Amino acid sequence: xxxxxxxxxxxxxxxxxxxxxxxxxxxxxxxxxxxxxxxxxxxxxxxxxxxxxxxxxxxxxxxxxxxxxxxxxxxxxxxxxxxxxxxxxxxxxxxxxxxxxxxxxxxxxxxxxxxxxxxxxxxxxxxxxxxxxxxxxxxxxxxxxxxxxxxxxxxxxxxxxxxxxxxxxxxxxxxxxxxxxxxxxxxxxxxxxxxxxxxxxxxxxxxxxxxxxxxxxxxxxxxxxxxxxxxxxxxxxxxxxxxxxxxxxxxxxxxxxxxxxxxxxxxxxxxxxxxxxxxxxxxxxxxxxxxxxxxxxxxxxxxxxxxxx
Ligand SMILES: [Zn+2]
Numbered sequence: 001x002x003x004x005x006x007x008x009x010x011x012x013x014x015x016x017x018x019x020x021x022x023x024x025x026x027x028x029x030x031x032x033x034x035x036x037x038x039x040x041x042x043x044x045x046x047x048x049x050x051x052x053x054x055x056x057x058x059x060x061x062x063x064x065x066x067x068x069x070x071x072x073x074x075x076x077x078x079x080x081x082x083x084x085x086x087x088x089x090x091x092x093x094x095x096x097x098x099x100x101x102x103x104x105x106x107x108x109x110x111x112x113x114x115x116x117x118x119x120x121x122x123x124x125x126x127x128x129x130x131x132x133x134x135x136x137x138x139x140x141x142x143x144x145x146x147x148x149x150x151x152x153x154x155x156x157x158x159x160x161x162x163x164x165x166x167x168x169x170x171x172x173x174x175x176x177x178x179x180x181x182x183x184x185x186x187x188x189x190x191x192x193x194x195x196x197x198x199x200x201x202x203x204x205x206x207x208x209x210x211x212x213x214x215x216x217x218x219x220x221x222x223x224x225x226x227x228x229x230x231x232x233x234x235x236x237x238x239x240x241x242x243x244x245x246x247x248x249x250x251x252x253x254x255x256x257x258x259x260x261x262x263x264x265x266x267x268x269x270x271x272x273x274x275x276x277x278x279x280x281x282x283x284x285x286x287x288x289x290x291x292x293x294x295x296x297x298x299x300x301x302x303x304x305x306x307x308x309x
Pocket of ligand 1: 100133134167195
């Protein structure tokens with residue numbers, strides 16, 4: 001999820017509400033699963049997600065549950081759906097349950113069942129793009145609220161649900177725009193539950209941090225000289241020095257991980273991903289090199305490109 005300059009704590013959590021609700025009848029489970037399949041069958045894959053259909057689907061569910069709703073459009077054709085379950089003490093800060101409606105594209109021929117079929121096999125496994133990331137979470141929020149309401153539960157704080165577009169391509173026009181809007185300010189959000197990892201059993205992992213990516217481009221330049229001579233300060237030599245310091249830092253982080261002193265999420269991972277060597281001439285040299293630097297958790301959400309010449 002992409003966003004900036006706002007302070008509520010984001011927690012990543014998979015399926016949590018079902019743990020506090022009552023068990024449903026078999027018939028009800030079948031209806032819930034078929035609703036989930038309908039959501040999965042809506043093609044919200046990039047590069048042409050059908051947000052209009054997903055919005056209609058979510059709004060009709062919200063209406064049937066009795067939730068207030070509005071659709072915000074910070075960028076044309078990219079709806080942010082906000083649902084509201086008013087709390088008993090409206091002066092208190094609220095809880096926001098976020099999920100994104102878009103999914104990554106799929107290569108159909110590599111799938112056992114078509115990615116938009118939401119096919120259920122004999123084990124009860126559902127095959128669909130977005131089943132884990134993260135349409136399951138959005139629907140579970142709604143199904144859980146439905147049951148809680150039916151059981152007469154009234155939240156003390158207002159609960160909001162946001163269904164945001166474009167998370168898979170950076171979220172600038174979705175969660176990012178929402179987070180910077182007056183609408184978000186008015187929501188007075190204290191805590192946000194967001195995406196986590198799917199769980200194959202009854203245990204759910206809660207994440208309290210977020211890794212922030214940094215794309216760093218190193219552009220190495222050097223003195224031009226003729227290839228028949230030995231000369232100092234070549235672009236390649238300068239690049240080599242930068243790389244050596246990057247690798248030293250990477251090794252120090254890796255050592256912490258291997259020795260067990262730090263967990264996976266507590267170290268900074270540095271991974272070179274792209275190298276572009278410039279002009280194949282002994283007289284003019286320029287080398288470009290970029291690597292991906294993702295920072296440790298506990299940072300907020302800055303996502304930017306830093307260029308070092
Ligand atoms: Zn996701």
